[in-house]
Amino acid sequence: MIKRRLLLFLVILFNLIIKFWRLGIIPPLLGDNSLALRFLSAIVSLFFTLLIYLLVRKIYHSSKLSLLSVILFSILPQTVIEGRIVSILVYPPFWIENIPRSVSLFKLISNFFTLISFNMLLFNNTTFYWGGIRDFGVIYLSLLPFFITGVFVFTLQKKITPLILLMIIFLLISMSPKFPENRTVLLSIPLFSLIIAKGILNFWQNKNIHIRFISILLFIFLFYELIQFFHFYTIHYPRQVTDFSDNIVKPF
Amino acid sequence: MFTLSLPKVKKALVFLGFIVLLSAILRLYKLGSVPNALEWDEVALGYDAYSVLKTGRDQFGIFLPLTFRSLDDYKPPIYEYLTVPAVAVFGLTPFAVRLPSAVSGISMVLLLFFMARLIFSQFPQIRFHHVKAALIASFLLAVSPWHIQFSRAAFEVNVAATFTVLAVFFFIKGLTNNRYFILSFIFFGIDLFSYHSARVVAPILLLALLIIFNRSLPSKKTVLSHLLIFNLFLIAVIPIISSKDAQIRFRATNIFKPTARYLDEVDLEKVFLEKRLADIKAGFPLAGKIFHNQRLIYTDYETLKKAFQNYLSNYGFEYLFIKGDAPLHHAPDFGLFHVWEFPFLAIGILYLLIKGLNRYSLLLFVWLLIAPIPNAVTREAPHAVRTLLILPVYQLLIAAGLTVVYTLLVIQKSWVYLTFFIILNVLFFLNHSYYLHQYFVHTNYDVAANWKYGREDAVKFTESIKDNYDSVYVSMTVDMPYIFWLFYSQYPPGLYLRQGGTVSGGFADERNRFDKYYFRNFNYREVRGKGNLLLVGTPVDFPPDANVIKTIYNPDDTVALLIAKNQ
Numbered sequence: 005m006i007k008r009r010l011l012l013f014l015v016i017l018f019n020l021i022i023k024f025w026r027l028g029i030i031p032p033l034l035g036d037n038s039l040a041l042r043f044l045s046a047i048v049s050l051f052f053t054l055l056i057y058l059l060v061r062k063i064y065h066s067s068k069l070s071l072l073s074v075i076l077f078s079i080l081p082q083t084v085i086e087g088r089i090v091s092i093l094v095y096p097p098f099w100i101e102n103i104p105r106s107v108s109l110f111k112l113i114s115n116f117f118t119l120i121s122f123n124m125l126l127f128n129n130t131t132f133y134w135g136g137i138r139d140f141g142v143i144y145l146s147l148l149p150f151f152i153t154g155v156f157v158f159t160l161q162k163k164i165t166p167l168i169l170l171m172i173i174f175l176l177i178s179m180s181p182k183f184p185e186n187r188t189v190l191l192s193i194p195l196f197s198l199i200i201a202k203g204i205l206n207f208w209q210n211k212n213i214h215i216r217f218i219s220i221l222l223f224i225f226l227f228y229e230l231i232q233f234f235h236f237y238t239i240h241y242p243r244q245v246t247d248f249s250d251n252i253v254k255p256f
Numbered sequence: 257m258f259t260l261s262l263p264k265v266k267k268a269l270v271f272l273g274f275i276v277l278l279s280a281i282l283r284l285y286k287l288g289s290v291p292n293a294l295e296w297d298e299v300a301l302g303y304d305a306y307s308v309l310k311t312g313r314d315q316f317g318i319f320l321p322l323t324f325r326s327l328d329d330y331k332p333p334i335y336e337y338l339t340v341p342a343v344a345v346f347g348l349t350p351f352a353v354r355l356p357s358a359v360s361g362i363s364m365v366l367l368l369f370f371m372a373r374l375i376f377s378q379f380p381q382i383r384f385h386h387v388k389a390a391l392i393a394s395f396l397l398a399v400s401p402w403h404i405q406f407s408r409a410a411f412e413v414n415v416a417a418t419f420t421v422l423a424v425f426f427f428i429k430g431l432t433n434n435r436y437f438i439l440s441f442i443f444f445g446i447d448l449f450s451y452h453s454a455r456v457v458a459p460i461l462l463l464a465l466l467i468i469f470n471r472s473l474p475s476k477k478t479v480l481s482h483l484l485i486f487n488l489f490l491i492a493v494i495p496i497i498s499s500k501d502a503q504i505r506f507r508a509t510n511i512f513k514p515t516a517r518y519l520d521e522v523d524l525e526k527v528f529l530e531k532r533l534a535d536i537k538a539g540f541p542l543a544g545k546i547f548h549n550q551r552l553i554y555t556d557y558e559t560l561k562k563a564f565q566n567y568l569s570n571y572g573f574e575y576l577f578i579k580g581d582a583p584l585h586h587a588p589d590f591g592l593f594h595v596w597e598f599p600f601l602a603i604g605i606l607y608l609l610i611k612g613l614n615r616y617s618l619l620l621f622v623w624l625l626i627a628p629i630p631n632a633v634t635r636e637a638p639h640a641v642r643t644l645l646i647l648p649v650y651q652l653l654i655a656a657g658l659t660v661v662y663t664l665l666v667i668q669k670s671w672v673y674l675t676f677f678i679i680l681n682v683l684f685f686l687n688h689s690y691y692l693h694q695y696f697v698h699t700n701y702d703v704a705a706n707w708k709y710g711r712e713d714a715v716k717f718t719e720s721i722k723d724n725y726d727s728v729y730v731s732m733t734v735d736m737p738y739i740f741w742l743f744y745s746q747y748p749p750g751l752y753l754r755q756g757g758t759v760s761g762g763f764a765d766e767r768n769r770f771d772k773y774y775f776r777n778f779n780y781r782e783v784r785g786k787g788n789l790l791l792v793g794t795p796v797d798f799p800p801d802a803n804v805i806k807t808i809y810n811p812d813d814t815v816a817l818l819i820a821k822n823q
Contacts (some may be wrong), residue, residue: 114574122568127561145564161611179634232557235547240531 008067012057015071019078023087030238031245031256038255041090048094049087056194072196073199076147081129081140081233082193088134092187092253102188104179115178125151130184135252137241140233142189145201146225149218154203160204170195179196231253261546268387272369272394275302279365283358288351291409291812292700293709296736298410299743300326300761302353306337307749315742315758317750322449323496327736328504328761330496334419334450335412338810341541346747353410361407367418368648369394371425375620379612381798382659393655397648399692402592405585406644413644415449419443420645422457424623427465428616434474441482445489451772453630453642455497460629460778462486464622468615509634511562512553523548545556566637570628570646573598575638585640587695588702592640594691596683612656624649703809708735710816714792715744717751717806717819718773722790728773729783731793734817736761737747738775778820789822 023046038246053074061072077083077140092098106113126145129136143151158164173192180186207219245252294302304314304324313319314326314336322528324331338356376382382389397403406414423443430437441542447458466473473479475572501789528550535544553559569575577595580586595603608617627646665673697708711734718728718741730737739761741751752770759767766776780798791797795815798804806819 015297103282113576121572121574123565123572126568127565139558146559228556232547235543238542239535239543242532 008071011071011075012239015053015074016050019053019087022084027088029242031242032249034245034249034252034254034256036254037254038090041094041255045091047088048137049083049091050094053155054085054228055070056197058195060198069198069201069205070207072204075103077194077197078192079230079235080143080197081137082114082142084233085136086187088192091135092190095255098187101175101182102180104176104185105181107122107179112175112178114172115183117185124184131186131189132244133248134182134185134187134253135256139236142193143196143200144221144226144229144233146229149170149222150200150207151196152203152204153206154199156200157202158205159201166195166198170199177253194213203256264387266763268391271391272366275391275395275398276366278364278395278502282398282404283361283394284677286696287354287408288349288801290696290700291707292704293354293707293712294350294410294743295706296739297331298328298350298353299711300736300739301331301335301339301412302343303739303743304331305338305343305353306348306743306746308336308520309340310749311753313749313753315739315752317753317757319661322492324757325501326761328660328737328763329508330501330504332412332449332451332454334446335415336412338415339410344565348743354408357414358407360415361403364418364648366393366653367396367421367425368397370429371421372648372652372655374425374428375616376656377657378616379415379608379656381428381607381611382656383661385663386661388662389566391654392658393648393651396597396651396654399594400592400647400651401587401590401594401695402640403647404643404695405587405592406641409584411455411641412452413641413642416447416454416489416663417644418649419447420454420461421449421648423447423458424461424465424619427462427469430474431469431472437478437482438485440564441486448489448493451645455493456630457645459627460489460626461623463624468622470616472615489522497665503588509636510565511633511635512559518536548594550744561593563632566634567628567632569638570631570643573637581638581640583703587691588696588698588712590691591763592806593650594684595681595685596687598656599656600661601650602657603656603660604653607660608653608656610678619653620649629709655779667731696823705816708740711737711740711811712744713808714817714819717722717808718790718792722772724788725772725790726788726790728790729778730773730775731791732764732775732777734765734792736763737792738770738773741773741775742770745771747754780820785822785823787822791820791822793818793820 008052027046028044033039033042054076057070057073057074061067064070086092093100124130124141125143126141127139129138129140129142132138154165158167171190173195175186177186177188180188205217207215210216245255245256270439299316304326307315311356312717313322313331316325318325322331324334324336335356337362339353340354342355346355351571354508369390372393374388376386376389376393376460400541406417414448420443423440426440426443430440444458444462447454450547466479483509515774528548531548534549535541547557549556575581577598580591581674586592608620626644627649628638628643629635631642634642661676666674680809714734717782718730722728730741734740738758741747744775747770755770759765768775778791778793778797780791783791794820798818800818802820803823808817810816
C-alpha cells in the first residue's frame, strides 16, 4: 500500500515537472498571451491524470492496473504535448471546431482506417498545426506488443468496453471537418494507456523466462524512446514551432 | 486426419480441376499482350535466357552464371534458366518471357489445395470442412489480383513464392512421412537462388518451422543431415551475396546510406548536420553527438523507426485493399485484394487466434510476420514485389474466415445460408468483374508508359531504316535502352558477345553499343549536321525544330518516343 502511494506520489511529481518546467518556453509562446491558458491546461491535465487513476481503480478494482495506466498516460507523447499548450480540455472553441459532421461513407471508412493505421499509431502525428509532433505517433514503438496483448486479453475476457469506446472516439474523429487535424485524439489516450497497461501486466504475470526477457528488452527500448522523445521535444520541436508559427492554430 | 469417401474425393478433384483451369485462363489469356509492353527487367531476363540458349553465356559473356549481372542488379538465376526452354519453344517473345511466371502461378494454385488441406485438417470446426476450405483457398489464389498481377509478367519473385510454398508443403508432409523432409530442405535451398528477398525469408522461415514443429521432427541425425543439404545451398549463395558486385543491389535499395535513405529527399548528411547544429544552438553539443551521429546510423532512432514503418506499412488497409503500391504492381485503381475479402480476413485471423491457436496457425502467423522483413531495410515501402512471399498466407486466412462463417450458417435455416451465399456471390462478381475490367482494359491504357510502351515499335522502325544512316544514337532517357534494342531486334547473342557484349547494366552508363547502335545521351543542337545520324529519345531530348521523322505515342496519346534525323 505504502509502495503504491509512493509510486503515485512519484507519478504526480513527474507530472508536475513535465507539465510546468519551462512552460512558457517549450514550446515557445507565439505572441498570443496564452501563458495563463497554458498554465490552466497543465493543471487540468494533472487532474485528468488523477481522475484516470481513480476511474480505473474504481472500475477494474486493481491498483496495479490504475497505477500503470497513469504512468503510461503521463509519458505518452500526446499527453506531454497537450499538457503544455492550450489544450482542448480548457478551450471550448476547439471543441466547436471539431464537432463531427456528416461525411460520405467512403470518406468515413478512409478516415477511420487512417486513424487505426500503424502510421498514426506509431510514427506520425498529423496534428502539427493543432499542436502535435509530426515525428511521433500516439504510442511508442516498444509499447506495440503490450498494446496488441492488451487488446487480445480484454477481448478474451469479454471486457471490451475500452475497445468499443476507442472505436467510438475514432469514428467521431473520422467525421471531424478538420480531419486529420484533430485534437480529440487526446481523449483516446487514457484508453490506450489502459489497454497497454493490461498488456504489460499480462506479460509480466507470465513467469516464463523468455517472456520476461522480452519484457525487459521492451522496457529498455521504451526508456531509449523516452529519451529520444524528450530530446526531440525540448530541442527540435520548439524550432519547428517557430518555423511554422504563422500556420499554427492559436491560442497555442 | 480426416479421410473422404471416393465420390467426395472425385467431386473435390473436379472442383480443383475447374479452379486450376480458371487460374490458367486468368494467367495465360493474352499473356503476351496484356500488359502491352515489357518493362526493362522482363527484357533483360528474356535476352539473358536467349543468350544462354544460343551461346551458353549471359550478355556479359559469363558461362552458365549462378548469378546474372543483368541490369547491374545481379539477378538470382532460377528465372533465367526456366525461361530458356520457353524461349527455345516460342522464340524470344513476350509470351515466352512471361510463361515461367504464369506456369509457376498456376502450379501454386494447384499446390495450395494440397497444402491447405493438410493445414485446415488441424483446426477445430474447420477440420470437418477441410476440403471445402482448401478449395476456397485455392480459388481465392486463382482469382487473387495480387497473384494474377505477378503471374502475368516476368517477376522472379513469383517463382520464388511457388518454391517457398513447395518447401513448406513438403515440410508439413514430412511431419507424417519423414521421406518428404529432404524435398523441403532442397526447395528451401533452391529458394535461395530464386529471388533476393527469398534469401532472407527462406532461412528464417525454415528456422521457424523447425522451432514450431520441434516436437514432431524426426531424429536429430535426420534433421542435421537435411540441414547439411540446405547448408550446401547456403554456402553456395554466401559468396554471391557477399561479393562486392552483388552488394550493389543492397547499396541501391537500403535505407542506411545517405543517398538511399530518403528517396527524393534532402541528403542524410545534411539532415544529421542540421540536427547537430540545432543541438549546439540550444546549448547541448554533446546531445548532438549522441543523438544525431551518422556513424551510429544502425542504432539511430529515426532509422529504426523508418525500418519498422517500412515493415508495418505492408499490413496497411489502403495498400492491401484500395491502392496497392507502384503502378506496375497492381491493376489501375484496384488494390491487391478484393475489398469484400477484408471482413473474412479479420474473422479468419480472430478465429485462428482465439479458437484455433496451435502449431499450424502459429506457422501461418509467423509466415505472415516473416515475409515483409526484407522490405524493412529497403526503401520504397510498402512493396508488393519484395513481400510477395507472403502469399498464400492471406488466402489461407480468408479461407479460414469464410469456412468459419459457412459452418455457422449451414446449421441455420436454409434461407439464411442461401441469402448469405447469394450476397457473397454478387459481391464477388461485382468486385472481380471490375478488377478484370481494370486489368484487361485499363492496364494497356492507363499505365502503358510505366510498362515502357513504344520500345518495340521504335526498335522495329530503327531496324528497318538503320542502313540509311552511319549510326543510331539512343538516348539514356529511354531508360535502359540497350537491352530493349537487343531484345526486340533479337540481335544474335554470339555476334553481340564478339562485339564486346554488355559493358555495364548501370542506369546511366553510356558505354554500351552494338551494330550501328550507340546508347548514349546527345545534345541535338551539338550533333546537328555532324554525319548522318538517326536519333531516338524522349521529348526532353529534342528542341521544337528537330527533324522528327516518327513519333511513337502511348495509348493515352502522350508521346512515348521520338525518332529524328540530325540533318
